[in-house]
Amino acid sequence: MNVIVEEYQNLTAFIDTIGKRGVNSVFSGRYLSSQKPGSDWQLTKTYEEACALAVSGYKEGLNRMISSGLKVTHRETVHKNIPSVNVVGYAPHVANAVVGIPMSMIDVAPVKQQGKVITILYNIDGICDVDAQDFVAAGKNVLNVITTLETQGYRVGLYVMQNYYAGDEIGLFSIEIKNWRQASNPLKVSYPLIHPSFFRRHGFKWLETCPNITDSSFTHGYGCSFDRIYRNKNEMEEFLREQGILKQGWFFLSREEATNNNADALIKRLGLDK
Numbered sequence: 001m002n003v004i005v006e007e008y009q010n011l012t013a014f015i016d017t018i019g020k021r022g023v024n025s026v027f028s029g030r031y032l033s034s035q036k037p038g039s040d041w042q043l044t045k046t047y048e049e050a051c052a053l054a055v056s057g058y059k060e061g062l063n064r065m066i067s068s069g070l071k072v073t074h075r076e077t078v079h080k081n082i083p084s085v086n087v088v089g090y091a092p093h094v095a096n097a098v099v100g101i102p103m104s105m106i107d108v109a110p111v112k113q114q115g116k117v118i119t120i121l122y123n124i125d126g127i128c129d130v131d132a133q134d135f136v137a138a139g140k141n142v143l144n145v146i147t148t149l150e151t152q153g154y155r156v157g158l159y160v161m162q163n164y165y166a167g168d169e170i171g172l173f174s175i176e177i178k179n180w181r182q183a184s185n186p187l188k189v190s191y192p193l194i195h196p197s198f199f200r201r202h203g204f205k206w207l208e209t210c211p212n213i214t215d216s217s218f219t220h221g222y223g224c225s226f227d228r229i230y231r232n233k234n235e236m237e238e239f240l241r242e243q244g245i246l247k248q249g250w251f252f253l254s255r256e257e258a259t260n261n262n263a264d265a266l267i268k269r270l271g272l273d274k
Contacts, residue, residue, distance in 0.1 A: 001168055001169070001170060002168055002169045002170070002214070002215070003169075003170045003172065003243055004169070004170070004171045004172065004210060004212045004213060005172045005173070005174075005243050005244065005245060006172070006173040006174075006206075006210065007173070007174050007175075007245070008173065008174070008175045008176070009175075009176055010175065010176060010177070011054060011175055011177055011191075011192055014173070014175050014202070014206075015051060015054055015202065018202065018205045018206050018209050019051075019205075021209045021211065022209065023208055023209060024208065024209055024210060024211055024213050025214070026213050026214060026215065026216055026218055026219060027207075027208040027218075027219065030219055032204070032205075032208055033200070033204045033208075033222060034047055034200075034201050034202070034204040034205040034208055035047055040132060041132060041196070041200060042132075042196055042197045042200045042201060043132050043195065043196050043197055044195075044197040044201060047201050047205065049197075050195075050197040050198075050201040050202060051202075053191045053195060053197070054191045054192070054198070054202070057187035057188060057190045057191060058187075058190040058191045058194060058195045059187065059190070061136055061190060061194050061195060062186055062187055062190045062194075064136070065136065065139075065140040065143070065186075065194070069140075069144075070140050070143060070144060070186065071143075071144050071147040071148065071151075071263075116153070116154055116155070117154070117155045117156075117157070117180045118149070118154055118155070118156055118157070118180075118249075118250075118251060118272070119156070119157040119158070119159065119180065119247070119249070119250045119251070120142075120145070120146075120156065120157070120158050120159070120250070120251045120252075120253060120270075121159045121160075121161060121174065121240070121245065121246050121250050121251070121252050121253070122142055122158065122159065122160050122161070122193075122253045122254075122255070122258070123160075123161050123162070123163065123236075123252070123253065123254045123255060124138075124160055124161070124162055124192075124193075124198065124199055124203075124255050125162060125163060125199070125225035125227070125254070125255055132196040134255075134259045135194055135195065135196045135198075135199065135255070136194045136195075136196075137258075137259050138194075138255045138256075138258035138259040139190075139193040139194030139258070140194065141258045141259070141261065141262055141263055141266060142158075142193060142253065142258050142266070143184075143186055143189070143193065143194075144262070144263035145253075145263045145266050145267055145270075146158060146178070146184055147184055147263075148263050148264070148267060149267065149272065150183075150184055154272075155180040155181070156178070156180055156184075157176070157178060157179055157180035158176075158177055158178040158189065158193075159174050159175065159176050159177065159250075160174065160175055160177055160192050160193065160198075161173065161174040161175075161245060162199060162203045162206070163225055163226045164203075164207050164218065164222060164223045164224075164225070165223050165224055165225060165226045165228060165229065166215055166217035166218040166220070166222075166223030166224070167215040167216075167217035167218075167223075168215060169213065169214065169215035169217075169218070170226055170229075171206075171207055171210055171212075171213055171218075172243065172245060173206055173210075174245050175192065177189045177192050177193070204222055207222060207223075226239070227254075227256075233252070233254070233257075236252070236254070237252050240252065251270045251272075253266065253269075253270070257269065
């Protein structure tokens with residue numbers, strides 16, 4: 001099996017790369033699904049509209065999710081005031097002052113208290129019969145997972161990935177869309193997380209332009225997802241670790257399980273409910 005992997009540091013770098021490189025030999029001269037006129041399947045009329053949403057954020061979808069129960073609060077870095085002795089302060093440290101130690105004043109300094117850092121790799125896939133709203137439902141649950149964990153003191157990083165399988169070839173790419181150092185900003189991650197055009201326009205554009213894709217079978221419906229090979233989640237995770245996509249200590253979620261489970265259930269599946 002030939003496996004092609006590309007990793008991107010952010011969404012801007014991803015869109016810039018696939019926008020600049022030409023169509024590969026497999027899709028050259030063929031009808032490109034990334035440019036297909038809009039329909040209920042993509043929820044955008046053009047590829048250009050999808051790019052605009054990637055820059056501005058998917059506000060309409062985010063507003064719908066908020067009205068249907070998306071959690072939008074988050075916990076900032078906690079600061080604790082830790083007493084210490086210093087040359088200046090708000091009160092004398094009598095014992096030190098008596099023996100002539102310069103550090104004879106009690107001071108209070110704020111110290112950052114950061115929670116445990118975790119990273120989630122979210123696999124967005126969806127064959128032709130997946131309803132566009134399933135992407136939205138899954139994305140809402142993943143956003144709620146992040147918000148819930150950050151409220152509990154975790155610092156959460158998020159990567160999204162897509163995969164395509166046909167013939168004897170698997171194509172994979174991943175993008176960091178939230179660094180663990182960043183507080184949650186649902187609008188910033190709304191497009192890649194919940195909009196079907198991220199998969200059905202930008203994902204297809206990646207497949208159409210990836211220079212290492214060589215299997216002509218991809219032209220028949222753009223292939224399928226690798227769950228046709230790895231039906232068990234443990235097998236998927238093992239494969240992704242072998243390819244270096246799922247790093248040591250990361251957690252893995254699929255679009256299907258995110259569609260079918262709310263945030264509390266997903267946190268339990270990840271083993272973070274303890």
